[in-house]
Amino acid sequence: MPAAVNSLKNGIANSPIILAQSATPVSVTGTLTETTLATITIPGGMMGPNGSLRITPLFSYTSSANNKQLRVKFGGAAYLSIGATTSATTQQLTLIRNRGSAASQVAMAASASVGSSSNSPVTTTVDTTAETTIVITGQLANTGETITLEGYAVEVLPS
Amino acid sequence: MMTIQAVKTKDARGTESIAPAQQFPADAIAIVCDGDVYLVYQAGDELPEQPQ
Numbered sequence: 001m002p003a004a005v006n007s008l009k010n011g012i013a014n015s016p017i018i019l020a021q022s023a024t025p026v027s028v029t030g031t032l033t034e035t036t037l038a039t040i041t042i043p044g045g046m047m048g049p050n051g052s053l054r055i056t057p058l059f060s061y062t063s064s065a066n067n068k069q070l071r072v073k074f075g076g077a078a079y080l081s082i083g084a085t086t087s088a089t090t091q092q093l094t095l096i097r098n099r100g101s102a103a104s105q106v107a108m109a110a111s112a113s114v115g116s117s118s119n120s121p122v123t124t125t126v127d128t129t130a131e132t133t134i135v136i137t138g139q140l141a142n143t144g145e146t147i148t149l150e151g152y153a154v155e156v157l158p159s
Numbered sequence: 160m161m162t163i164q165a166v167k168t169k170d171a172r173g174t175e176s177i178a179p180a181q182q183f184p185a186d187a188i189a190i191v192c193d194g195d196v197y198l199v200y201q202a203g204d205e206l207p208e209q210p211q
Contacts, residue, residue: 024187028177031194033167036178137176 016157017046023151034071034139037149042074042156044130049102050159051128055079055094057136057152062145063088069139070147074105075126081110089150098159102128160204163197 020040028035038057047053053074061068063086072080072094080094092113099106105126109119126132134154138147164180179197183190189200191207200206 024183024189026183026190026192028192028194031177031192033194034174034176035165035192035194036176037192039178039182135178 016155019046019154019156021151021153025148025150027146027148028138028140029146030143032140032143034069034137036135036137037147038134038136038152040134040136040152040154042128042132042134042154044128044132045102046156046158047098047102047128048158049098049100051098052157052159053094053096053134054155054157055096055134055136055152056091056154057094058089058091058150059084059138059147060089060150061138061147062142064142064145066141066145068141068145068147071135071137071139073135073137075124075132077122077124077126078110079107079122080113082113084147098128160201161199163199165192165194165196 026037055072059070061084065085067083067085070082070084071078074096079096080092084090096105096107103125105124107122109117110122111117111119136149136152140147165177166180167175167177169175186201187199189206191198
């Protein structure tokens with residue numbers, strides 16, 4: 001029986017689970033439209049009312065003054081939305097916590113990852129008892145440039 | 160190599176986004192979206208040059 005099934009108790013995982021990870025590079029170029037680079041499905045009920053999702057994306061991009069927008073979305077809401085300019089790579093950590101309910105989440109301000117921000121935390125009411133998706137996107141400001149999702153990991157920290 | 164259609168959708172505010180029409184295959188070694196299609200490189204394919 002797969003380890004992930006053994007770690008389920010009453011349908012809720014009771015040990016950390018690596019839900020998905022990839023190091024296949026996915027790039028966008030030639031368009032200014034926000035473009036999906038990865039989609040990960042979170043099975044309904046896996047987080048539990050006090051569980052978390054930990055998403056660790058690694059991006060590379062053209063170093064320029066043009067603002068390249070990098071996003072991690074959960075249930076349609078942006079939990080990470082940062083602009084990248086004159087650096088070349090960034091690795092972010094998005095931690096989405098269920099706050100005492102499977103339908104109430106809180107996370108760091110979308111403009112940051114870890115550390116401090118002058119912005120308020122992100123809060124949503126996504127029903128995690130139902131199947132939900134994480135979408136990682138890139139959006140260029142110059143069609144001649146490139147954003148690459150070099151890899152990611154998605155973990156469920158259940159409770 | 161295979162191509163996956165890039166599907167354009169608009170949200171309630173009219174903001175456009177692009178997503179693949181199907182899941183990426185498990186044996187993909189690199190994927191590039193140009194706004195119209197996702198080019199999926201698989202084992203044995205010559206990879207494109209790394210962007211600068």
